[in-house]
Each structure stands twice: as structure tokens, then as C-alpha cells.
Amino acid sequence: MSTLIMKFGGTSVGMTMGLTQLLSxxxxxxxxxxxxxxxxxxxxxxxxxxIEAAHLALLNNRRGYRRIVATLRTRHLALIEHLPLGITExxxxxxxxxxxxxxxxxxxxxxxxxxxxxxxxxxxxxxxxTGERLAARIVAALLRQNNLRGVAIDATDVIITDDVFxxxxxxxxxxxxxxxxxxxxxLNRGIIPVITGFIGATESGQPTTLxxxxxxxxxxxxxVCSDAQEVWxxxxxxxxxxxxxxxxxxxxxxxxxxxxxVAEMAxxxxxxxxxxxxxxxxxxxxxxxxxxxFKPQQPGTLVHTNTTPTGFKAVTTIQGxxxxxxxxxxxxxxxxxxxxxxSTITGSSTDVMFSSQSAxxxxxxxxxxxxxxxxxxxxxxxxxxxxxxxxxxxxxWTSRPVSVVTVVGSRLGEDHGLTARLLETLAGMxxxxxxxxPANASFSVVVEPEDAEATxxxxxxxxxxxx
Ligand code: ADP
Ligand code: ASP
Ligand code: MG
Numbered sequence: 001m002s003t004l005i006m007k008f009g010g011t012s013v014g015m016t017m018g019l020t021q022l023l024s025x026x027x028x029x030x031x032x033x034x035x036x037x038x039x040x041x042x043x044x045x046x047x048x049x050x051i052e053a054a055h056l057a058l059l060n061n062r063r064g065y066r067r068i069v070a071t072l073r074t075r076h077l078a079l080i081e082h083l084p085l086g087i088t089e090x091x092x093x094x095x096x097x098x099x100x101x102x103x104x105x106x107x108x109x110x111x112x113x114x115x116x117x118x119x120x121x122x123x124x125x126x127x128x129x130t131g132e133r134l135a136a137r138i139v140a141a142l143l144r145q146n147n148l149r150g151v152a153i154d155a156t157d158v159i160i161t162d163d164v165f166x167x168x169x170x171x172x173x174x175x176x177x178x179x180x181x182x183x184x185x186x187l188n189r190g191i192i193p194v195i196t197g198f199i200g201a202t203e204s205g206q207p208t209t210l211x212x213x214x215x216x217x218x219x220x221x222x223x224v225c226s227d228a229q230e231v232w233x234x235x236x237x238x239x240x241x242x243x244x245x246x247x248x249x250x251x252x253x254x255x256x257x258x259x260x261x262v263a264e265m266a267x268x269x270x271x272x273x274x275x276x277x278x279x280x281x282x283x284x285x286x287x288x289x290x291x292x293x294f295k296p297q298q299p300g301t302l303v304h305t306n307t308t309p310t311g312f313k314a315v316t317t318i319q320g321x322x323x324x325x326x327x328x329x330x331x332x333x334x335x336x337x338x339x340x341x342x343s344t345i346t347g348s349s350t351d352v353m354f355s356s357q358s359a360x361x362x363x364x365x366x367x368x369x370x371x372x373x374x375x376x377x378x379x380x381x382x383x384x385x386x387x388x389x390x391x392x393x394x395x396x397w398t399s400r401p402v403s404v405v406t407v408v409g410s411r412l413g414e415d416h417g418l419t420a421r422l423l424e425t426l427a428g429m430x431x432x433x434x435x436x437x438p439a440n441a442s443f444s445v446v447v448e449p450e451d452a453e454a455t456x457x458x459x460x461x462x463x464x465x466x467x
Pocket of ligand 2: 010041042047048197211213214
């Protein structure tokens with residue numbers, strides 16, 4: 001049975017034009033595949049608003065979160081107002097939207113005043129899962145209106161995760177069982193499940209989320225656990241590009257990439273894909289396509305091999321932190337120290353993804369994964385602001401932001417000419433550290449934040465010239 005999983009991101013479902021495109025893509029692909037499953041994100045910007053509402057609810061700011069709920073209601077109702085829906089479908093959808101927002105309001109109102117720090121992430125997840133639930137209902141109604149058998153599915157019934165709220169990891173054998181029980185019978189009846197991205201639930205049914213941008217991860221997990229032939233991510237750019245086109249206007253689409261290259265791009269800050277989605281696809285040998293929802297005639301990027309030709313493919317950038325000792329005293333084992341602080345902040349075993357210490361040991365820099373959460377970097381900076389008393393000889397230090405620019409490609413260390421040209425492009429930059437990633441698939445440079453843009457542009461020119 002040929003099965004295709006298609007994930008539509010926030011920009012695709014967030015406006016009428018995107019939804020119209022989604023519909024025509026589904027109508028077209030339905031003729032080509034025996035089974036289709038869709039995964040949808042919340043409308044763009046909605047998760048940010050929900051996170052704000054959740055924080056206001058934790059502060060017991062009733063006015064604040066009610067205002068956000070009212071804004072969300074207006075936005076969703078305005079969107080469905082512009083969709084070609086019949087009166088019955090529209091009324092039912094409107095009732096669904098109101099019910100979901102009412103439930104969310106109820107959750108906000110029922111947060112106890114004395115909620116412990118440890119219990120907060122769980123409460124936040126319950127609130128922010130509303131965005132994807134709303135979007136899935138809108139998309140399913142649109143399909144039904146067009147004689148497709150769309151059914152909205154809450155991933156809390158399907159994606160079973162651990163209990164790391166805010167950054168949960170799906171448990172594959174349990175998820176596979178749930179998909180077999182809950183989704184395969186629907187597929188056999190010609191139904192197109194419209195699954196909420198980003199969210200899951202623990203075995204005992206508590207809602208969890210998979211980290212920001214997590215709908216990509218949902219699509220990958222659904223693909224692997226249903227033995228799909230392909231997973232397609234529909235987004236607002238032409239595919240995986242040589243750089244973020246918002247930062248580098250001359251960025252070009254890369255037609256073919258290896259799983260390792262894409263994993264490295266996502267890990268080192270290319271926001272286009274969730275960093276944890278690639279490994280399950282690679283292990284399951286499931287091809288991934290990244291395509292532009294507004295230009296479905298273009299092939300986009302295909303990711304399906306373990307190796308591609310040697311060379312630089314793309315440049316990414318990410319924010320990090322640097323620590324400087326104020327005196328010449330050493331910083332001791334900074335990576336272990338930061339790992340420990342980070343685990344406390346994120347409540348999970350999030351590890352520093354990159355660290356480097358100067359030979360004099362008076363400067364160390366490190367980068368934490370983006371899925372540690374938007375506030376983790378800031379919290380970490382605060383937490384490291386004071387010297388640690390448990391150190392034998394506490395060293396006063398300062399922390400400040402740094403940027404990490406990473407060039408991704410295949411067998412990078414093997415072409416010495418290329419490495420030499422990369423180093424030439426760094427002339428004049430204040431470079432704090434250089435590091436080659438594992439498997440020769442990336443090379444990272446730590447620079448001053450104000451040098452990041454010039455470094456990205458310089459490396460991008462090199463990619464284009466050598467490509
Ligand atoms: P979606 O809502 O579809 O999930 P995202 O905003 O998460 O979309 O990801 C798409 C965005 O990723 C693009 O608009 C682009 O600005 C950004 N991006 C970052 N790096 C890259 C890259 N190397 N290639 C393409 N897009 C990139
Ligand atoms: N809506 C979620 C987010 O904004 C998940 C996603 O968009 O993939 O992070
Ligand atoms: Mg995304």
C-alpha cells in the first residue's frame with residue numbers, strides 16, 4: 001500500500017491562499033497515493049500567543065490571557081469566514097473553535113495559585129496544544145466540503161511520548177501500536193486523517209509537546225510508525241536552501257541532500273526543519289521532500305541518501321553564549337558546569353551541543369540546542385552570572401552572547417583546498433573558536449554577534465563559487 005505523509009506548516013494553514021493550495025495539493029496527490037495522512041501546525045504566530053497566554057495564566061493575569069483568547073477567536077473565525085464552506089460545515093466548525101477555546105480558558109482559570117515550578121511545563125503544554133487542535137479541525141472541514149473524507153485527529157491519541165513536557169520524545173513502539181489501532185482502520189475506509197502536529201501525550205494521557213517547530217517531528221514519527229513510502233514537508237520557501245533566504249537573498253535551493261547534511265543543518269540552526277526529525281527517517285530509509293506550498297510545480301529538495309558529493313552545501317547560524325574569566329583564572333570544567341545548569345533549567349537531560357575553551361582557559365563558549373526552549377539561553381545567562389560557590393577557587397566571570405556560524409556539507413575535512421578557502425573568508429573576523437563536527441559534515445566558527453552576518457555572507461559566496 002503506498003502511503004504519503006504531508007505536513008503543512010503555519011504559513012500554509014494560516015491564510016486562505018495557503019489553505020486553497022493545500023486543498024489542491026491533496027486533491028492531486030489523492031489520485032497518486034493509496035493512502036494519505038496530513039499533519040498540520042497551528043496558524044503561524046498562534047503558538048507564540050498561546051505561550052504568552054500560558055505564562056499570563058501562571059501569573060493569574062486573567063485579563064491578559066482572556067484578551068489573547070479573544071484575539072485567537074477573531075483570527076480563526078476570520079479565516080474560516082473566507083473559506084468556501086457550506087453553512088452546516090461552517091456552523092459546526094465555529095462551534096468546535098468556541099469549544100476548544102473555552103476548554104483552554106477553563107484550563108487557564110483552573111491553574112492553582114501555588115503551582116510548583118516543576119508542574120508548570122505540564123500546565124503550559126495543556127494550554128499550547130490548542131493551536132494545532134484548532135488548525136486540524138479547519139483543514140478537515142475544508143477537505144469534507146470538497147468531497148474528501150477528512151477527519152481531525154488529536155495526536156494525544158496517537159503519539160505517545162515520555163513526560164518531558166515542552167520537549168517530549170515519542171516512544172516509537174507505543175506510537176506504532178496506536179497508529180495501527182486508531183489510524184489504519186480509518187485509512188482502510190478511504191479517510192484522510194488530519195493529525196495535529198507538535199503535540200502528543202504520555203501513556204497516562206497528559207498532553208505533551210515536542211519542542212518548537214515540532215510538527216515536522218510529528219510527520220516523521222507518523223511516517224516511520226506507519227511504514228510510509230515518503231514524507232513531504234510543505235512550507236513557504238522553495239526547499240532546503242544554501243542559507244536562510246531571509247538573511248541571504250541570493251540563497252539557492254539544494255535539489256539533493258543526504259540525511260546527515262540535513263540533520264546537521266537543522267541541528268545548527270536552520271529553523272526550516274525540527275532538528276530531531278531526520279534520524280527516524282534515516283533509520284527507516286524514508287525519503288523526505290521539502291516543497292513550497294505556493295509553488296507545487298517545483299520539485300523542492302529531496303533527502304534520501306546517506307552520502308552526496310564532497311563539498312560545502314549550506315551555511316547556518318545560531319545564537320550562543322560566551323563566558324570570559326575577568327582575571328586570568330581558569331574556568332574549570334565549563335562544559336560539565338553548563339550541562340548541569342542547563343538540565344536544571346530545562347528539567348531534562350538537554351546537553352550543550354557545542355563547546356570550546358581557549359588554551360589560556362580564560363574564555364569558553366558554548367551553544368545550547370534551540371529545543372531547550374526560547375527562554376533557556378536567557379535563564380542560563382542569569383544562572384551563570386554569579387561565580388559558583390561550590391568551585392574550589394570561584395572565578396568571577398562575565399557571560400555574553402556569541403554567534404556560531406556553521407557550514408554544512410559532505411566529507412569536509414577531505415578537501416584541504418576547500419578548508420583553506422573557508423579559513424581565508426574568516427580574515428578580519430573576531431573568531432573565538434573553530435570546530436569540526438562529527439562525520440566531517442560540519443565546520444563551526446564562533447564569532448562576535450555583529451560579525452555573524454558578514455561571516456554568513458562570506459561563507460555563502462564560497463558555497464556558491466565552489467558549487
Ligand atoms: P513552517 O511554518 O512551514 O514550519 P518555518 O518558519 O518553521 O515554516 O520554516 C520555514 C522558514 O525556514 C523559511 O521561511 C526560512 O526563512 C527558514 N530557513 C532557515 N534556514 C533555511 C534554509 N537553509 N533553507 C530554507 N529555509 C530556511
Ligand atoms: N506550532 C508549533 C510551533 O510554532 C509547531 C510547529 O509550527 O511546527 O512551534
Ligand atoms: Mg516549522
